[in-house]
Amino acid sequence: MAEETGQEKTEEPTSKRLNDAREKGDIPRSRELSATVLLLAAAASAILFGSTVASTMLGIMVDNFALDRRDIFDPARMFSHLGEALYAGFFSLWGFYLLTLLAALLSPIALGGWNFSGQAVQPKGSRLNPLSGLKRMFSLKALIELAKALAKFLLVGSFAIMVLWLDRPDLEALAHEAVESAIAHSLQILGWSFLVMSLSLIIISLIDVPFQLYDYNKKLKMTLQEVKDEMKNTEGKPEVKGRIRQLQREISQRKMMSAVPEADVVITNPTHYAVALKYDQQGGGAPRVVAKGADFVALKIREIAQAHDVPLLSAPPLARALYHAAEIDDEIPAGLYQSVAQVLAYVYQLKRYRQRLEEAPAPLKDDDLDIPEEFRQDPPD
Numbered sequence: 001m002a003e004e005t006g007q008e009k010t011e012e013p014t015s016k017r018l019n020d021a022r023e024k025g026d027i028p029r030s031r032e033l034s035a036t037v038l039l040l041a042a043a044a045s046a047i048l049f050g051s052t053v054a055s056t057m058l059g060i061m062v063d064n065f066a067l068d069r070r071d072i073f074d075p076a077r078m079f080s081h082l083g084e085a086l087y088a089g090f091f092s093l094w095g096f097y098l099l100t101l102l103a104a105l106l107s108p109i110a111l112g113g114w115n116f117s118g119q120a121v122q123p124k125g126s127r128l129n130p131l132s133g134l135k136r137m138f139s140l141k142a143l144i145e146l147a148k149a150l151a152k153f154l155l156v157g158s159f160a161i162m163v164l165w166l167d168r169p170d171l172e173a174l175a176h177e178a179v180e181s182a183i184a185h186s187l188q189i190l191g192w193s194f195l196v197m198s199l200s201l202i203i204i205s206l207i208d209v210p211f212q213l214y215d216y217n218k219k220l221k222m223t224l225q226e227v228k229d230e231m232k233n234t235e236g237k238p239e240v241k242g243r244i245r246q247l248q249r250e251i252s253q254r255k256m257m258s259a260v261p262e263a264d265v266v267i268t269n270p271t272h273y274a275v276a277l278k279y280d281q282q283g284g285g286a287p288r289v290v291a292k293g294a295d296f297v298a299l300k301i302r303e304i305a306q307a308h309d310v311p312l313l314s315a316p317p318l319a320r321a322l323y324h325a326a327e328i329d330d331e332i333p334a335g336l337y338q339s340v341a342q343v344l345a346y347v348y349q350l351k352r353y354r355q356r357l358e359e360a361p362a363p364l365k366d367d368d369l370d371i372p373e374e375f376r377q378d379p380p381d
Contacts, residue, residue, distance in 0.1 A: 009221035016230060017220055027111075028216040032148065032201065032208040034107040039198035041103035045096035046191030054184040056092035060085045111209065144211075152204055159200040163193045253297065256328055259290040260301055261308035265347045267322060270314040274298035275322040276305065277332070279344055286331040287340055292323050311347050318343065318369050320377040339369040 013021075021027070064081050071077045164171075170189055174182045222230075260266070263276035264287075276291040293301055305312055318339050325333050332340055342364065349361035 009218075009223050011222045011224055011227050013217065013220035013222055014227065014230060017222060021220055028212050029108060030111050030205065030209045030212045032152075033110060033205045034104075036198065036201040036205045037107035037110070038100065038103045039201065040195070041099045042096070043191060043195035043198045045099045046187065046194055048099075049093070049095040050187035050191050051184050053092050053096075054187050056088055058180055058183060060088055111212065141215075148204065148208065152201065155200050155203060156197055159197045160193075163196050167193060252328075256291040256293075257300065257304055260304040261310065263290050263305065263310050265311045265313055265343060266301060266305040267313050267315050267319045267343065268298070268302060269316045269319045272298065273316075273319045273323045274301040274305075275319055275326075276301060276310070277322075277340065277344075286334075286337065287344065288331050289322060289326045289328055292326075292328060294323070311350060313343060313347065313364065315343065315364070315369060317371045317376060321371055321375040324377050325375055333375065335372045335375055339371055342369060 064085060071081070167189055170185070174186055174189075177185060259278075260276050263278045266274055266276045268274045273294055274292065274297075275289060277287045278290045279287040291301055302312060304310075318336070321336060322332060322340075325336065346361055346364045349358060352358040353360045
């Protein structure tokens with residue numbers, strides 16, 4: 001993309017870019033860190049369990065070279081000795097196996113965490129392309145790997161020479177020790193020497209880990225156009241989102257308009273606002289706003305109300321207060337209970353008058369409705 005558009009990759013990778021790379025098995029890894037942890041675990045195992053392994057191995061040698069008469073004349077005893085030797089040798093090395101196994105499992109996830117990707121193990125023909133292989137061999141990354149290998153060779157070699165020089169008296173003393181103590185002593189020398197040489201690799205790891213993180217981040221960096229394209233693909237194009245919002249508004253308005261015929265009253269401004277209220281006497285609770293609108297939507301609400309004989313009441317202060325204080329399907333605020341109760345009582349009296357059950361109620365005036373100050377809205381221009 002950067003080559004096609006001529007843009008430089010200056011933007012940090014987005015979370016989607018990082019997640020996509022992770023799904024493909026592309027995560028930061030440091031082979032130097034894994035190798036260092038594994039070698040340190042092996043060296044620690046040699047120090048911790050070296051004496052136990054030495055005594056076990058010595059016992060195996062004694063049992064297999066000190067043969068009695070029955071062992072000599074019974075060929076089947078050979079297999080018995082072999083089984084006992086394998087059993088003792090395996091269980092003497094359990095600590096070594098356990099530590100190195102944990103190091104082998106945990107060291108790779110220290111940098112990139114647990115990750116299993118089926119895409120990473122799928123066969124790819126591009127990996128068999130000799131031209132791609134030659135390109136990787138002579139790339140900057142291959143040159144860096146070569147420099148690291150030379151640095152490891154020089155560093156570990158220097159530490160090995162230093163360790164051999166410092167351990168020279170102990171190594172010479174092994175020749176004068178008994179076999180049993182010499183074996184245990186040699187394993188101790190080997191373990192500590194191995195540990196010191198492994199510690200030298202920490203220097204390489206401290207350099208390699210930041211480099212791998214930098215190289216991984218650089219590889220996933222994006223151009224500004226890639227970021228924009230990703231946002232469009234993730235969130236949708238502006239014109240598509242606008243169309244979706246328009247359809248949502250239309251669906252919401254149709255649902256709202258279908259509730260107007262069931263309303264008990266429509267309170268109007270009388271031209272700017274219209275709010276339809278319904279009170280469920282059986283269900284309890286406060287009256288709810290089933291529809292509301294301004295200007296053309298308010299006109300449509302009034303037309304539907306007139307077509308279905310829903311009472312219309314002009315009460316501008318209350319209409320403005322309800323329009324701004326309550327949403328559709330919400331109960332009216334507690335501060336407007338008294339005013340709405342007066343309106344509903346007037347509507348019920350008016351309905352009974354039309355049924356010739358009561359006398360005509362006195363007209364309801366704006367001054368009769370007590371609108372709290374916090375709900376009062378200025379009239380529109």
